[in-house]
Amino acid sequence: MRIQERTREWTFTIEAVHALSDLLDExxxxxxxxxxxxxxxxxxxxxxxxxETWRRTPLRGFHLDAYRPFSPERLREIPTExxxxxxxxxxxxxxxxxxxxxxxEGQAIYHHLAEEWQARGVIFTDMHTAVxxxxxxxxxxxxxxxxxxxxxxxxxxxxxxxxxxxxxxxxNVEVTLPFQTLARLSxxxxxxxxxxxxxxxxxxxxxxxxxxxxxxxxxxxxxxxxFPGPNSRLRYAHVQDWDMTLWNFGTQRIRSSRDSEVIHxxxxxxxxxxxxxxxxxxxxxxxxxxxxxxxxxxxxxxxxHHTMQNHIAPACASDLLYxxxxxxxxxxxxxxxxxxxxxxxxxxAYQANRNLMLDGRARADSIPGLEIEADDVRCTHGATAGxxxxxxxxxxxxxxxxxxxxxxxIVAGFFEEVLTRVENEDVQxxxxxxxxxRLGVPLEDLGY
Amino acid sequence: xxxxxxxxxxxxxxxxxxxxKGVNLTLHQGEIHALMGPNGSGKSTLAYVIMGHPQYxxxxxxxxxxxxxxxxxxxxxxxxxxxxxxxxYPVAIPGVTVAHFLRQAVxxxxxxxxxxxxxxxxxxxLIPLREFRQELNEKMRMLxxxxxxxxxxxxxxxxxxxxxRLEILQLAMLRPKFAILDETDSxxxxxxxxxxxxxxxxxxxPDLGVLIITHYQRILNYIEPHYVHVFYDGRIVKSGGxxxxxxxxxxxxxxxxxxxxxxxxxx
Numbered sequence: 001m002r003i004q005e006r007t008r009e010w011t012f013t014i015e016a017v018h019a020l021s022d023l024l025d026e027x028x029x030x031x032x033x034x035x036x037x038x039x040x041x042x043x044x045x046x047x048x049x050x051x052e053t054w055r056r057t058p059l060r061g062f063h064l065d066a067y068r069p070f071s072p073e074r075l076r077e078i079p080t081e082x083x084x085x086x087x088x089x090x091x092x093x094x095x096x097x098x099x100x101x102x103x104x105e106g107q108a109i110y111h112h113l114a115e116e117w118q119a120r121g122v123i124f125t126d127m128h129t130a131v132x133x134x135x136x137x138x139x140x141x142x143x144x145x146x147x148x149x150x151x152x153x154x155x156x157x158x159x160x161x162x163x164x165x166x167x168x169x170x171x172n173v174e175v176t177l178p179f180q181t182l183a184r185l186s187x188x189x190x191x192x193x194x195x196x197x198x199x200x201x202x203x204x205x206x207x208x209x210x211x212x213x214x215x216x217x218x219x220x221x222x223x224x225x226x227f228p229g230p231n232s233r234l235r236y237a238h239v240q241d242w243d244m245t246l247w248n249f250g251t252q253r254i255r256s257s258r259d260s261e262v263i264h265x266x267x268x269x270x271x272x273x274x275x276x277x278x279x280x281x282x283x284x285x286x287x288x289x290x291x292x293x294x295x296x297x298x299x300x301x302x303x304x305h306h307t308m309q310n311h312i313a314p315a316c317a318s319d320l321l322y323x324x325x326x327x328x329x330x331x332x333x334x335x336x337x338x339x340x341x342x343x344x345x346x347x348x349a350y351q352a353n354r355n356l357m358l359d360g361r362a363r364a365d366s367i368p369g370l371e372i373e374a375d376d377v378r379c380t381h382g383a384t385a386g387x388x389x390x391x392x393x394x395x396x397x398x399x400x401x402x403x404x405x406x407x408x409x410i411v412a413g414f415f416e417e418v419l420t421r422v423e424n425e426d427v428q429x430x431x432x433x434x435x436x437x438r439l440g441v442p443l444e445d446l447g448y
Numbered sequence: 449x450x451x452x453x454x455x456x457x458x459x460x461x462x463x464x465x466x467x468x469k470g471v472n473l474t475l476h477q478g479e480i481h482a483l484m485g486p487n488g489s490g491k492s493t494l495a496y497v498i499m500g501h502p503q504y505x506x507x508x509x510x511x512x513x514x515x516x517x518x519x520x521x522x523x524x525x526x527x528x529x530x531x532x533x534x535x536x537y538p539v540a541i542p543g544v545t546v547a548h549f550l551r552q553a554v555x556x557x558x559x560x561x562x563x564x565x566x567x568x569x570x571x572x573x574l575i576p577l578r579e580f581r582q583e584l585n586e587k588m589r590m591l592x593x594x595x596x597x598x599x600x601x602x603x604x605x606x607x608x609x610x611x612x613r614l615e616i617l618q619l620a621m622l623r624p625k626f627a628i629l630d631e632t633d634s635x636x637x638x639x640x641x642x643x644x645x646x647x648x649x650x651x652x653x654p655d656l657g658v659l660i661i662t663h664y665q666r667i668l669n670y671i672e673p674h675y676v677h678v679f680y681d682g683r684i685v686k687s688g689g690x691x692x693x694x695x696x697x698x699x700x701x702x703x704x705x706x707x708x709x710x711x712x713x714x715x
Contacts, residue, residue, distance in 0.1 A: 390502070395539045398499050399549070399618060400527035400556035409552065413543025413601070444574055 037158030040149040067191040106163030123168040130166035164195035178207035185215035200232035215246040224252035228260035242270035250276040256287035268295040282316035293322035297330030304333040317348040326362035355385035458509035469682035485679030530625035534615035540603040547598035609640035633667035645670030665697035
């Protein structure tokens with residue numbers, strides 16, 4: 001009986017929710033949250049493809065039953081500390097950081113926080129440790145921004161979330177070097193549910209870069225919640241580098257306080273299909289936010305970003321730039337909405353989606369939308385899709401570069417405009433390295 | 449031995465419309481030729497056809513580099529074989545810095561390939577960074593180009609003069625056997641023309657053959673050509689020494705029109 005219990009293959013059920021909470025020895029409030037989320041999950045129907053957000057991203061071929069929500073047994077198979085070096089060294093070496101967190105299959109396997117920041121009250125740890133050691137703080141924020149019923153996948157996430165980054169920066173603390181998280185799924189057919197929570201208090205500043213990879217034949221359903229406090233600066237870069245066979249779902253949301261400045265970047269390189277919602281709420285005057293995105297799709301990949309710039313308070317600014325390059329029969333969907341609420345005067349809101357079509361068979365859909373209920377606002381949006389101009393290629397070829405080299409340089413340059421907006425050279429270098437990796441060439445060959 | 453670039457009875461055009469109607473011209477390394485003619489006579493077409501622009505078709509005739517036809521070569525192969533074109537309208541490519549682009553170009557043209565040692569491949573396919581930087585700095589100094597140029601995006605937000613100087617910088621770095629300067633002086637004020645011409649002058653020598661395509665005499669005030677050719681209606685109608693350029697300057701192109709008639713479209 002006991003053996004059976006230990007090796008039991010959990011499926012997505014309420015029993016599994018409890019079993020997971022038991023396994024993690026969680027406080028009641030977290031168990032309740034999971035249970036509530038599970039009910040929402042059961043209530044919310046599966047997308048049929050008729051919903052506006054799902055119309056261009058069919059879930060054909062995705063079967064939740066094919067995955068297991070967690071498997072205590074399999075956790076033992078993840079690499080040991082000794083194997084760590086080889087797997088993660090490259091990822092870590094690219095960035096000098098204030099702290100690193102490495103997770104596999106939702107479990108923290110390496111953690112480091114520079115003493116300097118620890119002494120000044122910075123918390124940087126995995127989510128489970130945070131729940132255990134800082135329950136009040138976590139409870140105050142966890143699940144408060146991305147609601148448990150935000151969508152079917154958010155509900156599923158909250159019922160089964162496991163692993164993730166917790167980063168808290170107290171008042172007046174400006175962390176110089178970025179923090180870095182590596183979140184991996186090393187076993188095939190895994191279901192990952194990483195949860196990221198970042199809080200910057202008044203006048204604080206921090207940068208977090210998260211790198212998600214692995215997940216062969218798996219799925220990932222993540223949530224990111226960012227809380228930039230008053231007059232704080234928060235930079236967040238999300239590198240989605242999942243295996244090309246993984247199904248990726250994500251809900252990310254930012255709540256910007258008075259005079260805060262946030263830069264959110266997502267780079268979508270991996271997964272077979274990716275559907276990510278990103279919402280920026282500007283809730284107090286003077287908040288500024290940039291939403292940046294880069295994607296490069298190949299084969300039959302399908303990458304969908306659905307964004308929302310939500311201007312609730314007056315005198316806020318949001319600036320969105322998403323750029324993608326598409327090859328083969330891949331497809332991208334960009335759906336972006338700017339909403340200016342009544343009373344949100346002096347709003348500045350921009351949105352641009354640019355697509356470089358490297359192949360006639362690829363397809364990029366761009367659906368911008370505006371809803372403006374204030375009169376003193378500046379809003380623009382625009383979308384383009386087109387091939388690399390022949391004149392660019394001829395110019396480069398006339399200097400001795402072959403067509404492939406020329407294309408690569410042009411694509412890298414096309415992304416560069418987005419990367420420089422991160423305004424952090426270390427993060428920029430790291431992102432450039434992921435681009436080089438995605439294009440399958442040494443970094444140097446990209447001309448960075 | 450000095451290389452030669454020979455254009456032999458070249459007929460070429462776009463979509464069946466003949467623009468070059470039998471061009472004959474031979475350049476040797478070390479020579480400076482000026483090709484002068486009115487707008488619309490096909491001068492730039494000649495430049496593009498030599499470089500291999502895919503938009504143009506060659507109907508008959510040949511272009512030979514040291515006796516070998518280059519017509520089947522792609523533009524990058526021609527560049528690697530030692531042909532360079534300074535564009536009349538260089539394109540701006542955002543996000544690609546001058547330094548990085550040039551490092552790629554120099555490496556491609558000089559044939560760098562990854563070396564292997566016991567630790568695996570070394571240095572990828574690029575010229576070593578230090579060596580490249582040193583050379584780039586030296587050339588920029590020589591051409592009076594501000595070092596900040598290297599970090600800017602290729603022609604992006606460049607003034608007309610800056611674009612042309614960047615073309616000359618590329619010429620200096622790529623060290624071709626033959627350079628075609630397509631209207632390098634057009635659209636520039638007299639100071640900019642002087643700056644560009646001074647740059648070119650420092651690069652000419654026994655290892656470089658130059659074809660200066662121009663509309664005006666003024667760039668030739670700084671770079672004395674050995675030969676001057678008058679280009680009209682798709683072919684060279686007259687060749688001579690430097691004095692021919694002065695003649696054209698003094699008399700304009702009217703007499704050419706009178707002597708050789710209005711262009712006639714070939715059926």
